[in-house]
Amino acid sequence: MPDPNIRSAVRDDGGTLGALDRAAWSTLHEVVPAPVPPYRPFFNESHPPDACLVAELAGAVVGYIRLVRPTPLTSNAHVRQIQGLVVAATARRHGVGRALLEAACAEAGRQGATRITLRVLGHNAAARALYTAGGFAVEGVLPGEFRLAGRYVDDVLMGRSLTAY
Structure with a gap:
């Protein structure tokens, strides 16, 4: 399979990205209830198209x-x-997540950032492995921060430097 093409999102991507988001919804990585119609727009003031890579x-x-x-x-x-970070089920295990993560780190550096952080649910082993492979380290854990599908789940805080300080 060829390498994914990574590009900046445009407003017209909103419908496609919203559908992708809804299809991928799972308590493995979501702390909010499953989306139901009418769906909210994918892009909003807090998350405009220029804050998204596709x-x-x-x-x-x-x-x-x-x-x-x-x-x-x-x-x-x-x-x-x-x-x-969402990857369609059909595209997983083909380097898409890794490519998106690398592109996000490069974009953060272009924006002048020296550090990048994220939060991931403790039981999401695949995502944690991806982030660890991408140079992120666990910087904190909020034990039992969420109750999902009847069990308590940790909120794991991860980060990495984009420079050597």
Whole structure:
């Protein structure tokens, strides 16, 4: 399978990305209830198109990653946070997640960030392995932070430097 094409999202991607998001919904990585109609727009003020990178295989959108400033504070303007990474079930295990993660780190660096962070649910072993392989380290754990499908799940905070400081 060829390498995925990674590009910046455009407003017209909203419908496709929303459908991808809904198809991928699972308590493995979501803490909010499953979406029901009428669906909210994928893009909003907090997550505009320019905060999203899209992965394509053979011209079809198969994934995305959201990259934002975690707060509006000047004191942490050097940090970017991943607030969503989804890969279509049919495209998993083909390097799409890794390519999106690498592209997000490169984009964060282009934006002047020196650090990138994310949150992942403790029971999501595949995502944690992807992030670890991408140079992220566990920086904190909030034990039992969420109750999902009848069990308590840890919220794992991960991060990595984009420079050597």
